[in-house]
Amino acid sequence: MNNSVALPFQKTSVGTSPWRVDGIGLVTGSAKFTDDMFFKNLLHAKILGSPHAHARIVDIDTSEAEKLPGVVCVLTHKNVPRVPHTTAGQGYPEPSPYDAFMFDTKVRFVGDRVACVAAETVEIAERALKLIQVKYEVLPAVFDVREAMKDGAPVIHDEPDADGIHDRKHNVAAHYDVEIGNVANGLKEADFVVEEEFETQYAQHCPLEPHVCIGYLDDNHRIVLRTATQVPWHARRIVAQCLQIPVNQIRVIKPRIGGGFGSKQEIILEDLCALITVRTRRPVKIEYTRREEFIASRTRDPSIVKMTVGVKKDGTFTALDQRVTSWTGGYGTHSLTLLTNVGSKTLPFYRCKNVRFWGDSVYTNLPVTGAYRGYGATQGAFAIEQVMDMIADKLGIDPIALRKKNHIQKGETNPVFAALGEGKEGHDNPIESCGLDECIDRAAAAIGWTQKHRLYQKRDPNAKIRRGIGMACLMQGSGIAGIDMASARIKMNEDGSFNLLMGATDLGTGSDTVLAQIAAQVLGVTTDKMLTYSSDTDMTPFDKGAYASSTTYVSGGAVKKAAEACREKILKVAAEMLKDDVANLRCENAKVISKSGKEVPYPNIIQRSLYGQNQFQIDGEASHLSYVSPPPFAAHFAEVEVDTETGQVRVVDYVAAVDCGVAINPKLAEGQMEGAAMNGLSYALCEQMVFDERGRMLNPSFFDYRLFTTVDAPKIRTILVETYEPTGPFGAKSIAEIGINGPLPAVANAIYDACGIRMKKAPFTPERVLAAILAKK
Amino acid sequence: MNLHVTVNNEPKEFICQPTDTLLDVLRREGYSGVKVGCSNGDCGICAVLLNGRTVNSCVVLAAHCLNKKIETIEGLSKNASTLHPLQKAFLDEGGAQCGFCTPGLILSAKELLDENPSPTEADVREALSGVICRCTGYVKPIAAVLTAAEEMRGGKAATKAA
Numbered sequence: 001m002n003n004s005v006a007l008p009f010q011k012t013s014v015g016t017s018p019w020r021v022d023g024i025g026l027v028t029g030s031a032k033f034t035d036d037m038f039f040k041n042l043l044h045a046k047i048l049g050s051p052h053a054h055a056r057i058v059d060i061d062t063s064e065a066e067k068l069p070g071v072v073c074v075l076t077h078k079n080v081p082r083v084p085h086t087t088a089g090q091g092y093p094e095p096s097p098y099d100a101f102m103f104d105t106k107v108r109f110v111g112d113r114v115a116c117v118a119a120e121t122v123e124i125a126e127r128a129l130k131l132i133q134v135k136y137e138v139l140p141a142v143f144d145v146r147e148a149m150k151d152g153a154p155v156i157h158d159e160p161d162a163d164g165i166h167d168r169k170h171n172v173a174a175h176y177d178v179e180i181g182n183v184a185n186g187l188k189e190a191d192f193v194v195e196e197e198f199e200t201q202y203a204q205h206c207p208l209e210p211h212v213c214i215g216y217l218d219d220n221h222r223i224v225l226r227t228a229t230q231v232p233w234h235a236r237r238i239v240a241q242c243l244q245i246p247v248n249q250i251r252v253i254k255p256r257i258g259g260g261f262g263s264k265q266e267i268i269l270e271d272l273c274a275l276i277t278v279r280t281r282r283p284v285k286i287e288y289t290r291r292e293e294f295i296a297s298r299t300r301d302p303s304i305v306k307m308t309v310g311v312k313k314d315g316t317f318t319a320l321d322q323r324v325t326s327w328t329g330g331y332g333t334h335s336l337t338l339l340t341n342v343g344s345k346t347l348p349f350y351r352c353k354n355v356r357f358w359g360d361s362v363y364t365n366l367p368v369t370g371a372y373r374g375y376g377a378t379q380g381a382f383a384i385e386q387v388m389d390m391i392a393d394k395l396g397i398d399p400i401a402l403r404k405k406n407h408i409q410k411g412e413t414n415p416v417f418a419a420l421g422e423g424k425e426g427h428d429n430p431i432e433s434c435g436l437d438e439c440i441d442r443a444a445a446a447i448g449w450t451q452k453h454r455l456y457q458k459r460d461p462n463a464k465i466r467r468g469i470g471m472a473c474l475m476q477g478s479g480i481a482g483i484d485m486a487s488a489r490i491k492m493n494e495d496g497s498f499n500l501l502m503g504a505t506d507l508g509t510g511s512d513t514v515l516a517q518i519a520a521q522v523l524g525v526t527t528d529k530m531l532t533y534s535s536d537t538d539m540t541p542f543d544k545g546a547y548a549s550s551t552t553y554v555s556g557g558a559v560k561k562a563a564e565a566c567r568e569k570i571l572k573v574a575a576e577m578l579k580d581d582v583a584n585l586r587c588e589n590a591k592v593i594s595k596s597g598k599e600v601p602y603p604n605i606i607q608r609s610l611y612g613q614n615q616f617q618i619d620g621e622a623s624h625l626s627y628v629s630p631p632p633f634a635a636h637f638a639e640v641e642v643d644t645e646t647g648q649v650r651v652v653d654y655v656a657a658v659d660c661g662v663a664i665n666p667k668l669a670e671g672q673m674e675g676a677a678m679n680g681l682s683y684a685l686c687e688q689m690v691f692d693e694r695g696r697m698l699n700p701s702f703f704d705y706r707l708f709t710t711v712d713a714p715k716i717r718t719i720l721v722e723t724y725e726p727t728g729p730f731g732a733k734s735i736a737e738i739g740i741n742g743p744l745p746a747v748a749n750a751i752y753d754a755c756g757i758r759m760k761k762a763p764f765t766p767e768r769v770l771a772a773i774l775a776k777k
Numbered sequence: 778m779n780l781h782v783t784v785n786n787e788p789k790e791f792i793c794q795p796t797d798t799l800l801d802v803l804r805r806e807g808y809s810g811v812k813v814g815c816s817n818g819d820c821g822i823c824a825v826l827l828n829g830r831t832v833n834s835c836v837v838l839a840a841h842c843l844n845k846k847i848e849t850i851e852g853l854s855k856n857a858s859t860l861h862p863l864q865k866a867f868l869d870e871g872g873a874q875c876g877f878c879t880p881g882l883i884l885s886a887k888e889l890l891d892e893n894p895s896p897t898e899a900d901v902r903e904a905l906s907g908v909i910c911r912c913t914g915y916v917k918p919i920a921a922v923l924t925a926a927e928e929m930r931g932g933k934a935a936t937k938a939a
Contacts, residue, residue, distance in 0.1 A: 017871065019868045019869075020868065020871075020873065022876070023868045023873060024856075024857045024860075024868075025876070026867075026873045026875075026876030026879050027850075027860070027864040027865075027867050027868055027873055027876070027879060027883065028810070028850065028851065028853070028854060028855055028856070028860075028864060029808070029809065029810020029811075029849065029850035029851045029880050030810070030851075030855065031876055032809070033809075033812070033877065035809075035813070036809035038807070038809075205911070206909070206911050207875075207877075207911060208812070208814045208820060208822050208875070208877040208878045208909065208910070208911055209812070209814070209875070209877045210814075256875075256876065257875060258812070258875045258876070258877030258878075259874075259875040259877060259911050259912055261911065287813075289816065290814070290815040290816065290817065290819075290820075507875065508874050508875020508876065508877070508912055509874065509875075509912075510874060667870070667871035667917070668871060670871070670916075670917075671871050671874055671912070671913055671914075671916075671917055673914075674913060674914030674915075674916040674917065675874060675911070675912045675913050675914040676914075677914060678913075678914030678915065678916075679911065679914070701815065701817055701819060702815050702817070702819035702820050702909060703817065703819045707909060707911070708915075709905075709906045709907075709908070709909060709915075710901075710902040710903075710905040710906045710908075710915045710918075710919065711902050711903060711906040713902075713914065713915045716914055716916055718916075
């Protein structure tokens with residue numbers, strides 16, 4: 001790591017990579033995930049999924065199922081409240097349409113909820129599902145967004161009580177159109193125009209822990225939901241909405257989580273679990289099978305991104321036009337914000353006076369899409385970063401030079417930030433830290449760009465196995481500016497340790513550790529003195545949840561402020577004890593030390609505060625919201641081998657350099673980059689959900705839906721480029737998502753470098769690559 | 778039926794159904810370090826050692842394990858002061874992120890290191906290839922296994938002595 005950046009503080013806990021605060025549990029098997037607490041008298045619930053992509057439920061008869069011994073509760077549209085809502089775990093009011101119901105009289109994709117049975121065992125519940133008689137009126141279905149938008153296409157959301165749908169007759173869940181300057185004029189000013197369309201595919205997050213929720217009643221008959229969620233507070237609010245009960249009747253506990261990647265930013269099982277708990281007064285568990293996880297949780301929204309770029313001979317851009325059409329599936333969860341993020345996370349990256357972003361998120365009768373690491377930026381980067389290479393090619397310049405000439409720099413902003421926010425106008429976002437040029441230079445040197453780019457082909461134009469190299473530049477954000485808030489509380493214990501109680505949701509990323517390090521840095525202790533407890537709606541203060549790359553930056557801001565408030569109280573007590581002025585005191589090594597050299601250890605301070613004089617609990621609580629969302633920046637480089645006879649693409653080297661601000665925990669930061677990049681590589685080369693002509697997924701298992709294992713995984717090298725982000729906690733930015741956006745364009749550009757074919761449709765499977773090679777011949 | 782097995786060097790008598798998988802029985806008996814990822818034998822995170830060999834416990838019938846030796850993640854070490862070198866290396870190298878697949882990775886690695894104390898990176902990749910991890914990108918788990926191997930060979934101690 002580069003440590004040359006000047007910091008206004010001395011790193012103690014920040015900048016180190018201690019063991020994860022939850023690490024012992026994870027490596028010894030004692031960590032308790034949702035399903036690792038065993039409940040007596042537990043019911044097991046299973047969901048009946050629709051066999052049809054689009055159908056009306058004419059009648060549903062559950063009498064035989066209810067007669068089956070061991071069946072305790074059956075839910076259908078006939079016996080649950082009908083409340084339009086969104087399953088998207090977003091801040092309130094959610095920018096997603098209210099088009100979902102616990103159960104509806106219509107099903108909109110294969111796997112859509114029809115009924116739910118709770119029984120004494122999983123086997124009984126499954127048998128009961130088979131006894132439910134459903135009479136369907138099968139409706140014409142539509143699977144492609146281009147077809148779905150046409151006049152006369154089947155209307156997927158015709159229910160009158162849905163709210164917030166943009167144009168239901170044309171199945172448009174969400175629409176956005178914003179123009180800065182005048183793109184038409186900009187295109188006229190251009191020396192040439194590049195116009196290209198790109199398309200990405202359906203994919204699933206594949207958290208190793210599927211969605212799982214356990215509900216039970218506490219001593220006072222309140223509902224407790226122990227659930228694998230990224231959004232405990234949004235889950236509580238939406239469950240209360242669905243069940244029409246007050247929020248105070250629900251407690252949501254997030255235990256350790258086995259990965260989420262956005263899929264658990266959704267309220268998919270919690271409403272059913274809560275209702276069964278209320279009706280049966282017994283604990284109940286609902287857990288998705290892997291098959292259900294594929295078809296009935298959430299997926300990456302495939303998108304068609306059309307770029308039209310006007311370019312001057314000197315490489316300046318006169319117009320940037322991005323037109324997006326994306327699949328939202330059967331329901332519009334995240335539809336508007338996924339759409340706008342395609343533009344908001346890619347268009348401000350390049351300087352241009354005339355910019356237009358417009359697009360539609362469109363219903364089809366395919367699985368529901370939703371938040372997935374990268375959140376639109378992945379799809380946008382695939383398009384814009386290939387177009388940059390195409391422009392560089394036309395200009396006859398190095399793609400790096402084109403990017404360096406045009407990318408946003410420290411001290412600049414871009415009007416797109418204010419014009420295009422989370423489905424509405426955003427906030428200006430002046431860039432106060434940008435280490436992108438260093439990212440590019442160091443990654444280029446590491447992979448040997450100048451020795452390789454455009455040179456392999458010259459060396460041996462007729463080779464069967466061709467090598468090529470490609471790159472892409474990326475930006476994301478750090479939280480949602482002006483919307484998403486986090487809070488934390490720290491209290492001191494009589495041995496000088498601290499309880500760090502935070503809403504922030506560690507879904508496996510290590511955020512408990514990162515946030516403990518931030519608090520430890522402020523309070524001058526090591527992380528083993530920081531006892532973390534996170535994400536319990538009864539016990540910890542509010543947090544928006546873990547999404548939009550927000551935890552280190554936004555939640556970290558709250559933790560830092562809470563720790564500072566706590567430190568203030570420690571210093572005040574110490575000042576009394578040392579008979580010195582607070583201004584002369586500092587916290588270091590679990591002691592308060594004065595300029596004159598006197599010191600008092602933390603246990604003495606807190607013991608006096610709890611048992612001695614002027615007694616009170618030393619603590620601190622704070623909330624944090626940011627009106628800027630400082631982007632992390634990254635440069636990704638891929639070197640590939642393309643077998644021109646089979647179309648097989650192998651990534652032989654991959655270097656990802658990221659400007660993460662100050663890396664609070666370098667090992668965890670690297671881990672975020674590596675995991676995201678590998679997921680992106682797997683997505684670029686092999687992952688796709690395949691459907692038949694009736695909308696049924698053909699590969700809903702890890703056997704048929706291939707994702708990279710250790711023998712497929714290429715070598716990945718990560719370079720952390722440290723900058724100082726003045727608005728972040730100890731200079732940090734968030735980097736959980738950005739790494740997934742690089743592989744699609746970097747590998748596509750490398751394939752072009754290897755054999756002159758442009759992969760405009762992902763994934764780059766051997767058959768697709770071979771077809772492109774043959775078409776070129 | 779009664780199932781006599783040895784789990785983590787302790788003789789055990791479990792009552793199980795003929796249709797129970799080893800995964801069902803182990804989790805029911807409280808070995809919650811054995812995780813459920815796919816129930817199909819595809820993801821490898823439920824891996825345990827059966828007579829020293831990794832098996833996906835979700836596709837092994839419990840009855841098949843009669844009189845056999847089973848080792849789960851709980852058998853390596855339960856507390857911080859006596860961690861197995863693999864467990865320690867996973868912590869040192871950041872090899873565990875969400876941790877859900879970590880037991881499967883560590884046990885797969887243990888099978889390798891029990892047989893081959895000096896594996897190459899390719900050996901490690903081969904040994905871990907049955908376990909899907911979505912969080913780490915495999916970089917740090919592979920590094921952790923190589924580090925643990927070195928530790929177990931006394932590599933670091935040897936270096937220090939030199």
